[in-house]
Structure formats: C-alpha cells, structure tokens
Amino acid sequence: MKNINSFFSPKSIAIVGASPKSGKLGNVLIENIKKGGWRGKLYLVNPKYAKSRKDYFSNLSKIKKPVDLVLAAIPAPLVGEIIGDGAKAGPKIKNFVIISSGFKESGIEGKKLEENLQKLAQKYDLNILGPNCLGFTNPKEKLNATFTDGNLRQGNTAIVSQSGALAVALLDWAENKNIGFSKIVSIGNKTDLDESDVLNYLVRDKNTKAIALYLEDIKNGSGFMHALAGITHRRPVIVLKAGKTSIGQKAITSHTGSLAQNEEIIEAVFEKLNIISVSNIEEFQDIIYYLNSNPVPAKKEILILTNAGGPGVMATDFIGKSKNIQLLNLSPDFKEEIKKYLPASASAHNPIDVIGDARPERYQKALEIIAKKYPKYPIIAILTPQNQTDPEKVALIVAKMKKKLPNLSVCFMGGEKIARAKIILEKNKISNFENPERVLAVIEKLARYRENAQAANGFDHSEAIPKIHPIIKKALSEKRNVLFWRETENLFRKYTIQLTQSVSCRNISDLKDKKISFPCALKTDDPAITHRWEKKAVILNIQNKKELEAALEKIKKTTQVENFLVQPMAAPGLELIIGMKRDPVFGPVILCGWGGTFTEIFKDKAIFIPPLTQRGIESKLSQLEIFPILKGFRGEKGYDIGAISKIILNLSKIASENLEIKEIDINPLMIYNNGQKGIILDAKIFLS
C-alpha cells in the first residue's frame, strides 16, 4: 500500500499549464488556491509565459526547489512528458494530480496514454491522482487543489468520489447547508492512486471521523479490505456504489472504461467490513448531512416530539417497519413531568404530540424535560407551520437545546413559512430534514452500523501457505481442468469433508465383489461431462443388480465415456448447494443456498467472504430465509448447522491453500433433521 501522507499536505505546489488568462483552467486553479488562503509556495509552469512573465517557469526542472505536489492541467498527450520531467528533476517530484481528461475514458489512444502514466508511476515510484479528476481539497490547510471554487469549510467527514461532477454537486450542496469536510478527493480514472490508497491514508487522518465514497468499481479488492478492516468499528464508512445493474455497468463502461464487477460479492464484502452501503444519492447526502451536526447515536430508541399527528404517525410507521431502531419507551415519571406542560388533549406517549396550537414555549419546556431524562437518545422535533406556530422561535430554542441534546435533529415541514427558520437552523448546524422518514432512515443505518461495530469484527489475517497438491499436479499435467471423483474425494478428505460412499466401475464385472446397497444411482465420472443431468449421464432409483447392468449398458451408449460411479440413493431431505469461486477483485468467495428448484426461484443464498470463522459463518447463515427451518421451526427438529458451517470453513481453507482451484461445486448437500448425518451427493472441483 502506498504511503501518501505528504500528498494531501504539500508545502509547495507547481501548477503545470498555469495561465494568466481568466477563465482558462490553468488560471482557475491558481485562483482557487489563492482564494482558499493556502500558505505554501506556489510555482507556475507554462513555457508560453516563461519568457514574458517572471513568475512563470518553462519547465518543472527549472524550479530547482522542492515541489511537494504538481497539479497538471495540460492536454493529455503532454502529461507523460511532464511527469517524466518532474520525476527526473532535482529535487525529484513525487506527487502529481492529473486533472486533464482525454485518457482511458476517451478511447484507444487515451488508453495508451494512460498506460504510460501507470508505467511512469511504477518506474519512478510516484503517486499520481487521476487522470480525469477534479483534484482534492484539504480545508484544514485552506487548500483548494481543484478547479471548482467554493466550499473549504472544515468538517469531520472525508469525501472520496470516482465522479468529479458528483463531487462538484456535493460541494455546492454542502455550501448551502453549512456542511464542512475534512478532505475531498476526486480519484478520477484511478490509474495509480485508487480508493484503497486514499482510504489507507484517511483512516489514519486524525481530522477525518467518517468517510463517504462514491465508487463505480473497486480496483483492488484485497487492498480495499485491508485498508478498512478494523477501522469501520471506529469510523463510519459510507459507500454509494454505482453500477449495481447491468445497464448501470454499461453506462459506467461507456464513460470511464471500468469493467463490470459482481455486485452480490461487493455487497457481501461491504457487509463484512460493516460499511454503510447506501443505494441512492439522497441517502448518501442525508448521512453526510446528519453526521455534520450529530454524532453516531449511542442509542437506537428514538423520541419524537411533534405538533402534527400525521407526520408523527408516519415516523412511527417507519420505526415499526425497521429491525434496527425502536420508539423510546417513556418512563412514568417522565410522562408525569411532561404532562404538566401539555394541554389535556396532548399525548404524553411517544410520539409526544404538543398539538397544533403549540407555541415555542411548549417546545422549549418539552425539550428541557427530555434533556434532563434522555440526553443521549436520538430526538426528532417535528414542526408544521400552523396558526400559532412560530417556526423561527422554535428554531432558536432548538439551537440552544442542541448543546444538551447532541442527537437532536428536526423536521420543519413546509416552504414559505419555515424559510427563515431554516436559515437559523442551518446557521446553527442543526440538521433539518424535509420529512421524518429521511432522518429516521439515516438513524436506522447508523444504528445498524453501531450494532455491527460492537460485535467482534473477526478479521483473521493469518495467511495460508499455498502449495500444489499432488492430485492437482497430476490433473494439470494431464491437461485436465476437472478432477475425477476419487481425486475430489481424496482432496476433500484432507479437509475433513466427506462425500457419499461410491463404487467406481468401468464394467459390470468390476462390481462383482463389491457391496452395493440398493436402490442406487449410476453416474459418469468423467471430467468432460460437467452437467450430468443435461447429458443424461445419471440414472436414479436402480433397484437391483439386473437393473444396474441394464443401466450401465444404457449410460455407456448415451455418454460414450468409460468411468462410472455407483452410489446409494439418499433419503429425501433438505437440499443445500455450497460452492466456491474466485472473484477477480476479491479472491475466493463461498456461497451457500437452498438447493434444487427453489434456489433459482427464491434466490435464498448467502455469500461468505474469507477469512472466515465458524461463528461468523453461522451468523451469516442466519440471514438465509430458510434459516428458521434449519434451526428447527415450530417444534420441529433442527438440522446440524455446525456441520454446514464446517464445510464452508473447510472450502475456504481449500481455496486459500490451493490457488490452482478455480471453482468448487457441492450440489447437493442433503441434510436431515432426524439425526442422520448430511451427505454430499455430488461435488466438482475445477482448476484454472
């Protein structure tokens, strides 16, 4: 992982492509840095002006003084040369922000130019942000190293965006809402520095308490997991992942050239890392907005104060639908106390209804009593502008009470009549949501985050030592990429996974002295046939020797193969499928789901991201819809969940120790709740 601590706190910056002409990109960069108030040394580079103007250098190598960072805004074909100049300059320049576009995102020519940047970064050990990016800001140091003007307000949240345009929109939105950031980093095409490098830096940045990322792909899965493992229980990391659908991925490819990724695996990784995964821009903004003026709530029980019944009910309904948050149960003393200040028809239950005629004093009294009894709980004060309502005064009261109620947020609903109150709220950094459901959606996500953060993170970084197993060696030497049954059986046995008993044969005579239990099944054991059902390479329910002989004749004719297996028919039970495959970004992942026809209809499956623990597997298995059945539903006996999770754990061991194995399919594992042990009826191992 790259060390880029100096990157975002330069003492000196050179702008390559600087221009004295207003409106030019090279001029906008100068202006933004100056307006921001950064106190470092700024060098301007442009051969065009080097002769006529003293403050311009013709080339980076002419500066002769330390340059901590280069901002380049020149045509794409010239960028490589500039970087080379910098890398060879004395003193050597290491850090570059390439704002220019015209690279990977613009076609074949651009792709070549970008590959060159990557080579230069490796050759000279450079750090390159971009190309095709907005730059970054570091508000603490008053540095706006982007081509968009505006917001340098300090805050606790860092933004990392793979879309420069979205970052621009976020900055402008934040400007209006009094939101500050610790850093904003536009990562553009990620040719060198990617989200993992930036995360690795940000998780160590003491000004950053939360990180919000907009990502269109993840470049380096293990880097990403390493950067965040063990961090997300201390700092919320929010990710808006674009390209969750195939047409979304197509849109990404067309504008960034990134490749499609497996979204189910990404979601499983996010869950494992306790990342707050949001599904749209609004959720993304709402969490940033909330965290700008509230800590992560310490409690999941919510208190609602309202002057309007309807919105109070909608808030209650939202809470009723959620598994992660609850309505705070008010104590009798508290109710007694607050009733004194409410009219007879007002409700002292939660939501506390101060009634439509509530004047500011009633809000104040209620908030004071709440602050005495429930200071640590998330409080939502709802206001609709009714006849006796004075939104501005209530806003001022809220601003005052916020000191005692750190998780107090509000919902002033309306438009014209609450406009001035909104300004008061914004000025005082009170998060004000247009409706109660939106703030509740934020609190719900943070509550789940907090709960998962408290559970053990369970990341085990002991790495397995890969080795080539003789069985695999043999198969590879024979240019086979599927193992025979016996090979699979032997390999599995080393990891204590047992297959159903089976007798191999080529002819009926091979079975003469063998004990066969009827009814039995006959199937091919040949790497060429991977989908036996489709190839009619399996015959079930064979009742006796005679039928078996006939079956063998028949299957030989249909399939034209030589090796067969005879296996006892398994009693009907619950079918599971378990599999391992290697994701190009995240490495081995294990899948377990309800088998048979139901797999495809109910899509009831769980994805496991190694490294795994038995406990982690069982907690993940509990997300399966059929888990209540596995556990024993309504007095029925349960299944051996421990045995299932053991298979999953061992598959992940096989995957980490045998890098040549590309895929493993166990289909089905038949399990029982009558004491009988589960049986793997079929399994296949594919090599890469």
Next chain:
Amino acid sequence: MKNINSFFSPKSIAIVGASPKSGKLGNVLIENIKKGGWRGKLYLVNPKYAKSRKDYFSNLSKIKKPVDLVLAAIPAPLVGEIIGDGAKAGPKIKNFVIISSGFKESGIEGKKLEENLQKLAQKYDLNILGPNCLGFTNPKEKLNATFTDGNLRQGNTAIVSQSGALAVALLDWAENKNIGFSKIVSIGNKTDLDESDVLNYLVRDKNTKAIALYLEDIKNGSGFMHALAGITHRRPVIVLKAGKTSIGQKAITSHTGSLAQNEEIIEAVFEKLNIISVSNIEEFQDIIYYLNSNPVPAKKEILILTNAGGPGVMATDFIGKSKNIQLLNLSPDFKEEIKKYLPASASAHNPIDVIGDARPERYQKALEIIAKKYPKYPIIAILTPQNQTDPEKVALIVAKMKKKLPNLSVCFMGGEKIARAKIILEKNKISNFENPERVLAVIEKLARYRENAQAANGFDHSEAIPKIHPIIKKALSEKRNVLFWRETENLFRKYTIQLTQSVSCRNISDLKDKKISFPCALKTDDPAITHRWEKKAVILNIQNKKELEAALEKIKKTTQVENFLVQPMAAPGLELIIGMKRDPVFGPVILCGWGGTFTEIFKDKAIFIPPLTQRGIESKLSQLEIFPILKGFRGEKGYDIGAISKIILNLSKIASENLEIKEIDINPLMIYNNGQKGIILDAKIFLS
C-alpha cells in the same frame, strides 16, 4: 352515497363563532375568506357581538336568507345546538364544516358530543365535514374556507387529508414550489362526510385530474371501492396510508380514536383499484409535484441527458432495478444527428452525456433534436454546476423546450450555484428534483399505474342474493358455529368444490362394510376441536384394519369426542392453503398461499378482493413467489392453475351468498403435476 356537489361551491357562507378580534380563530376565518377573493355572501354569527355590531347575527336562524354553508369554530359542546338551529332555520341549512376540536379525539365526553353530530346529520339529512378539521379550499372560486392562510393557486390535483397539520405543511410547501390544487379538503374526524363521499364528488369534478389522499383509516370499504371503481384508469389516485404498522396504528388511535385495520387487505384493495400507494411523505409530495407540471407519461422508456457521468449512472441503475420503466433505445439516425453537436468524447448512448464542459447551447441543441424525434417520452435533464456550466441559461432553455417536451423534467444538483436557476425553473413550472432517483421513482409509479389502467378493470357489480342454507340454519339452531365434515362437504358440493373421500364412524363396527383404502388417516369430526394437530385429534399412516382399530381406541381416549373420519392418505404434492374471511371494512376477502411450514416462513400468499373473475384470479396468483413452480419450472410439468382459481372463485360465491359464514379454511389443498387431480384434505366452515 351523499350528493355534496353544492358543498364545495357555496354562494353564501355563515361563520359561526366569527370574531372582530384579530388572532381569534373566528377572525382568521373571516380574513382568509376575504383575502382569498371569494365573491359570495358572507354572514357573521356570534351572539356576543350581535348587539354592538350590525354585521353580526346572534343566531343562524336570524339570517332568514339562504346559507349554503356554515363554518363553525366554537367550543365543542355548543356545536350540536348550532347545527340544530341551522337545520331548523328557514331556509334550512344543509352543509356544515365543523372546525372545532374536542370531539372523539379528546376522550369519552368528546365521543358523546360527536355521536350527537352524527345523529343530527342523519335526522336532518345534513352534510357535515369534520369535526376537528382544517376546512377546505376551492381555488377556482377563490374560496379559502380554512384557518390557514396562503396558497389558493389553481391546479389539477385535489388533496384529501385526514391530518389537518399535514395539509398545512403541504400547502406551505406547495406555495414555495408554485404548485396549485383543484381542491384541498381536510376531513378531520369523518363523523359524517368521509373519504368516500369526498372522492365520489371529486371523481366527477371537472377541475380535478388527479387525487392525492392522506388516510389514517378507511371508514366505509364498499363506499370507497364504489367511488373509485372505474375511475382510476382515467385519473391517478395517490394514497399515503398511515398506520401500516402496529405501533403506527397505536399512534393513530391515541390521536384520532380510529381503529386499527388490516393493512394487507387495504393494500390488496388499493392494487385492485389501481391506486398509486406510496409509503412515505416524500413519495407523496414528489408525485404531486411531478403531476403539477407533467402529464402522466405516455411512454415508459426514459431518455436521460446529463453533464455528469455519476448521476447518469445512478439514474441508469434505478431504471435497471425497475420492472416498470426502461432506458429508451436510441435510433441510429438520432445518434448520428446528436453526435454532430457533441464533442468526440461525449456519449450518444442513453444516458446522453453532454460532458462536464457543456455550455447552454449544447443542452439546447440536444433538447431540440430530442423534441423532434422523441417528443412524447419522459425526458430527464441532469445538471451539475461545473466550471463552464451556466445553470440559469440552461433553466431558461428548459423552460422554452418544455412546450415541445411535455414530460421534460430536470435535476439541477447542488445548492448555491443553482439557486437562481431553481427560481427560474419554479416560475416556469418545470419540475426539478434534487436527484435523478426521485423523479424516476415518480415516473415508475405512474408507468405502472398507466399499464394497469390499460388492462381491463374487471369490476363486476352484479350482487349475489344472500340466502340461508338449510345446513347453516340447522347448525345455528343447534348453536354450533362450526360445521361438521358432511355439512361442509354438502355445502361445498353445491359450489362444485370437492373434498377428499372419507368414511364417517363412531365405532369400529361402523366400518365393517365400508371400503377403506390403506394407508389411511383417522381424525375427529367435532366442531369443538378446530385445531386437530394441537389436540392430537389426528392419526396418520394407518396401514391396516388392526392398526385402525387401535388408532380409534386411542383417539377416543385422548379427545373424548364421538364422531370420526377415515380418509385415504394423500400422496405428497405441493400444499396450498385457501381461506375466506370477512373484513369489517371491506367484506369478504380470499387468501391463497403456499402451505405447510413454508407459509409462515415465506409469507408467500395472495389476497383476492371480490368481485372476482377467473382471469383476475389467475393474474393475481402470478404474484405468488411459487408461481413459476405452479406454471412449470425449467421443463418440469405445471399444476392445474385453473382448478385453483375455480376454488377461489367459488369460495367468493359462497361468501357472497351465505352471509352467516364468517370464515372458511381449506388447509391443505394438495396439488400435483403428474396429472393427478388436486385434493382438499381438510376444510372448515365457521359461522358468525
């Protein structure tokens, strides 16, 4: 259903409780009516001022001229008397808006007062809106008959709200967004006029093209269905139903006194009526906002124009997740044409990316080409305020192009930099959403609405003639509320529903000459035992006569009953449950779902609201998750769906013809895909 056409267009109004003192509710009402500009005759009633001021009457009966409507804002205990006065006045007064609170919502005393209002309404054939309501507005006639000032802008959408406070917030929000309404009606406690009466009026109101309701309960199910049947295919009706969770319902009860209702049934009714059911305030507002400046889109293929890749991808992802909308497939000519005006690196695919440096002219050119080729499609123009962007100019271009693109809406993302552009957009009635997902969520709902509206509505209003069947008569005379097996069998047979064959017996001797097929099941046939499993009142898998005899001895001892049934064991198949129950609001509803353990885990069921047609039932059955299995999954044989829907249809006939039947349970119906006919293994009929 009430005829209230004159209610909302009065030529004369009397305000009871009128006051000359500024700030008093009775004065606010006068001021609002005057400020609105209504041109009718206004009478002020208040005995307190009748002597000192000429313009005040002491009593309604003193007016002696026609009064079309009374607005009452006096203490609750006085309301009944005033209504009586009005009803007995000459000319008689028929229409009342009771703004006063202090009725059902405030306790036992209030409930009595409210019951009195209801009696008066019936006795004198009056129309009473409220009590505990905001009143109503009729912008066309410049009438603001509420106690909130502001918005009387005309629009096409009517609002009906069971929460006055929410209506206030909506009005104020609409003020800021240049949104108009055809009517706003606050229905309060709904003691007389309820949502159905108001809907019945609004669906005939030529100024109303869409109706948006906030409801906490539905008072009269059949009135509601009758008011909307056959309407929702011409006019969108949007409902925000509060109280969807048990804690939400509790909150409602505490502030309005309404009773909890079955939300699953309400959702099934909404679906049947093609109501657009929204789940939060934001969705509710967004649809109202969109319809304020766009017609219901005629197409479900969407075209996106953007200067920002990220938001374009998020929009595409939203579309990718939806079943109801699609990305418009652009024709090659169109792409050729638009490419001429875009830079080389811009994308002419959908989303059309005009790139971050797009000046207003590029937006204009793109929109012009779109208007030529795709004028009827929903278009979303996304803008982020980048360096070369001029949001105000783009806003003006959009305003101009809107004439040619009726479903053009925009997403100007940001804050400060788009503030002035937003004002231009609002002034020109262009719907501008904060992010693309929100406008897409609206278009998606309208697209589904439109698709369902095009399908036949299938409402059959031929009513069944109820009769008391002798079987039911007999049971009732014996004070039984469950039928015996033979009774159920006979009643079902009349509706062509067949039960599994069975032999009745009291003793083993009864079975001597009977043909019993083994294996068989033995169970009790006694109304007292409704849950046989729990009472050990069923023995399965009896293999022969001897076992049967032993089983009979055993079951007699355990259950202490006298009547038993012997039934053949059914082969294992797919289990369904089918049931009928009477909802207190909507009458008989039928439920069909996947049976056994899976019912409870997967909750895979469908609710059918009579009147039903075979085709309607089958389309509803297709929503079951197991429907692919019923239909025949991946080459497997399908089940007889026609037979299932016939049972459902016949249950609804039984329900409509036999009003004494409270509930019917068929559990299970065992069905097969091997040609074998489905068998009902158990069924119970409960009387009320």
